[in-house]
Amino acid sequence: RVNGERLWRRLMEMAEIGATEKGGVCRLTLTDEDRRGRDLFARWCDEAGLHMEIDRMGNMFARRKGRSNGPAVMMGSHLDSQPTGGKFDGALGVLAALEVIETLNDAGVETDAPIEIVNWTNEEGARFAPAMVSSGVYAGVFDIEDVYAIADKEGKTIGEELERIGYKGERQVGGRDWQACFEVHIEQGPILEDRGLPAGVVAGVQGMRWYDIVVEGDEVHAGPTPMDRRRDPVRALADALSAIYADIPNYGEWARFTVGDLKAEPGSRNTVPGRVTATVDIRHPDDKVVEEIEAAMTRIVAEAGKRHNVEARVETVWASPAVKFDETCVASVRKAAETCGLDTMDMVSGAGHDSVYIARVAPTAMIFVPSKDGISHNEAEYSAPGDCEAGANLLLHAVLDRAGH
């Protein structure tokens, strides 16, 4: 059994880095706060006797030797956060993994297979779109040079910021030898809490796509320009969004439609904007339904553009198809739940995780712990100490099941 008190203490210590006034965390990827979070994690790994390697995407790999030098068992998640994020999203997975290692160290358990902890760079996608970008490079989904060139709202790139914080490592990205990968994460939704369960066995991840709705009209003066002489992109965007929101219930209870960010250019109070942009996130466990919603959105946006005589279009930013995790890894988690005497359920993740991409190159599964009120990406995000501990215990036993001892 893991030491739940030590795990909680470390979660709280990590949460001090980038702590916000409202009790949350702002540790956006590749900022100074992220660097400090990484430094702290590296120190803890060092104290636990692990060997650290860093690759060219800044992904951190902390390795505990096994009796054999064969394929390793991997536990990974991320230390970056949303701009107004919580203490648990990502950090729980990395620190539960560290707690598993500490528990093995304390008990003097040697495993046959080596064990590795990974901290993936930019899982959140909040500062640099898309999300899960470094596990994506690892899995060959993205080209590293393209990813280096991705810029934040201020124009700073991933490549520059990796160098600036001193975490652009030397090792090639990808190609590590993993026989099984596990990620503990908070659920970020209400299902486990609603059912009163301490943990969930994650059998897959829903499909998700990111878009920009871009509408272009003419910049003109807010005062003297008659309404019927305007090509006002705000009007078309408002009409389109209003119609899309109204359409979403037609796709059933699992459909998700989110506009996370809005921009008007030039963004001056007394000028009709020349261009407005809305970011869109669409999700559904069935990729076909994601495509249906996309088609409806594209049609509605085009119609609104036509009606108001502006250029209106939908640009795809990122697409991540639905994922089914590896049966044997899922089975190891179920077995761990039995060993620990924990009631669980099988579930589909509503959020994306690095495990989505890792599942393409290695057998993978995930473990969820409940989120209070189903809330995440919010400073009020909370998971109880006992639930975090339960998640770490499931991870411990799933890893032992695969690593052999």
Next chain:
Amino acid sequence: RVNGERLWRRLMEMAEIGATEKGGVCRLTLTDEDRRGRDLFARWCDEAGLHMEIDRMGNMFARRKGRSNGPAVMMGSHLDSQPTGGKFDGALGVLAALEVIETLNDAGVETDAPIEIVNWTNEEGARFAPAMVSSGVYAGVFDIEDVYAIADKEGKTIGEELERIGYKGERQVGGRDWQACFEVHIEQGPILEDRGLPAGVVAGVQGMRWYDIVVEGDEVHAGPTPMDRRRDPVRALADALSAIYADIPNYGEWARFTVGDLKAEPGSRNTVPGRVTATVDIRHPDDKVVEEIEAAMTRIVAEAGKRHNVEARVETVWASPAVKFDETCVASVRKAAETCGLDTMDMVSGAGHDSVYIARVAPTAMIFVPSKDGISHNEAEYSAPGDCEAGANLLLHAVLDRAGH
């Protein structure tokens, strides 16, 4: 008659400061570009033998002596621009005034009354809201300490930026002795061009108000959070804006409704925003109609908030009632048009101008010249050389009518 060629040359030289790639100007108030524009204007005034004074708001007063030391005749406008503005909005009024002085100098004309040119700080309101803020302080509408504290989107204040660019003068704001004030400006709308007239006699300015629509919900994760558990402020804002736009034609052809800027916080693609803000600009020549539109907007926003279970409210940022200019000043402009043999019409300004506030403390009128395609607050803004010259000639003769020679 003024020297139209010299006026045009100076307009083009001024437009090089902050020139944009698309042929427009970005000379936002109190930036380095604004400082360079001010420096150039100050040099030209110096070369024309004028005496310069700067007040605590950075307003610049360039004075030509009269035979008497009595009340002056003032000509003023502004050198700041929109973020993607044109070469004429503001600059024409300042440089036409300078051209009037040069013409009097060239012809060796002494006037009875002194003549002053004013360059007002932050007319546009694009970087710091509201607009016309320094003529407002001059007229006692705003308190100077409140205005110093107004911040731009990056948190820099008017007070700091005035000091930084070295234009926080020593003189008290207000209290100069003016018998008549004139401002030449581009129309920024389509009326003069539609009627084929070279100039307009501006008898008043329509009422205008600025607001923020603020909608607050809950930040939650875009993936796992069911739609019916969300308090999504974007949905309520889209519904409200769509309904308001549809309502505006009910207020007749002179009603104006503009959303110039949009903001989502925290502005992360995979997080439902906790708060969204839309800036609103409402105008109508009749203040009663402005109030009716405001009431309808306030009702629609509240209903959308209620329907979608979010906090939705309208905050007033600024209100500028409709203005009627001084009859005798308007008559001087009409007389000047006769003297110059120019066809004109009486009109109401759709845009706000420093003359709106100056009209509260001194007799004031304005002169409009046509805007190509009615376009302003756009890099494509254009007024023909002949029209700019005609405006300056009207200014010359209106000033001579009041200053005596």
